[in-house]
Amino acid sequence: MGGLFQVPIRLVTGGGSTQRDVQLIVTEPVALNGIADRLILYTGSPIDISLSATRGFPRLAMATSPGDGIRASAGTIVSLSDSEAAALASNGLQWDRSAPGRLRLTGTPVAPATYFVNLTGQTIYGLASEPDRVLVGAAATRALTIMVLRPADLDGDGTVTCRDVAIVRAAFGTVRGQAGFNDLADTNRDGLVNIVDLSYLQSRLPRGTTCP
Ligand SMILES: [Ca+2]
Numbered sequence: 576m577g578g579l580f581q582v583p584i585r586l587v588t589g590g591g592s593t594q595r596d597v598q599l600i601v602t603e604p605v606a607l608n609g610i611a612d613r614l615i616l617y618t619g620s621p622i623d624i625s626l627s628a629t630r631g632f633p634r635l636a637m638a639t640s641p642g643d644g645i646r647a648s649a650g651t652i653v654s655l656s657d658s659e660a661a662a663l664a665s666n667g668l669q670w671d672r673s674a675p676g677r678l679r680l681t682g683t684p685v686a687p688a689t690y691f692v693n694l695t696g697q698t699i700y701g702l703a704s705e706p707d708r709v710l711v712g713a714a715a716t717r718a719l720t721i722m723v724l725r726p727a728d729l730d731g732d733g734t735v736t737c738r739d740v741a742i743v744r745a746a747f748g749t750v751r752g753q754a755g756f757n758d759l760a761d762t763n764r765d766g767l768v769n770i771v772d773l774s775y776l777q778s779r780l781p782r783g784t785t786c787p
């Protein structure tokens with residue numbers, strides 16, 4: 576939420592550190608409602624994606640003792656939890672923690688996977704050089720599903736054809752561990768070969784193609 580916040584800022588100087596209280600007026604609460612709730616990525620395809628906070632920048636920040644030389648920066652961050660970031664990183668996706676006002680993901684996903692993450696949007700205030708920035712006001716949260724899919728060319732012959740659809744159909748209705756299950760056919764790696772995988776394959780066929 577917006578409002579007037581009293582924020583402690585620690586100043587590090589050559590001889591030690593001192594603390595100052597700074598008043599910060601946040602006129603717009605953080606909002607993440609412009610972010611889609613599902614992100615679809617493909618293994619082997621490099622990405623550079625930014626999910627931006629739609630609101631949440633403080634309009635005015637001033638020191639309680641004017642003229643004391645405090646130079647601080649204020650802004651909005653969009654973040655993941657450390658464990659969510661680690662799970663994405665293990666699949667080749669890096670979270671750029673320095674990107675202001677947005678969640679930036681870069682890299683190339685390696686394996687099919689589905690991640691359910693919770694984005695947090697928060698106003699921050701702190702010296703640009705300070706690691707211990709202060710979070711101000713209430714956080715906004717948003718659930719995001721990140722699906723990493725295998726490219727639809729399952730047999731690797733360079734195009735998406737009915738032969739690829741046939742691979743899914745042959746394993747249709749099976750679950751991981753069951754006879755007939757084919758990991759290749761489980762395009763979103765949720766352990767099931769079902770209508771999600773089949774419709775995905777069909778959506779990638781050249782326009783007008785129908786498979787017998
Ligand atoms: Ca193919």
Ligand SMILES: [Ca+2]
Binds near residue numbers: 760763765768772
């Ligand atoms: Ca599946």
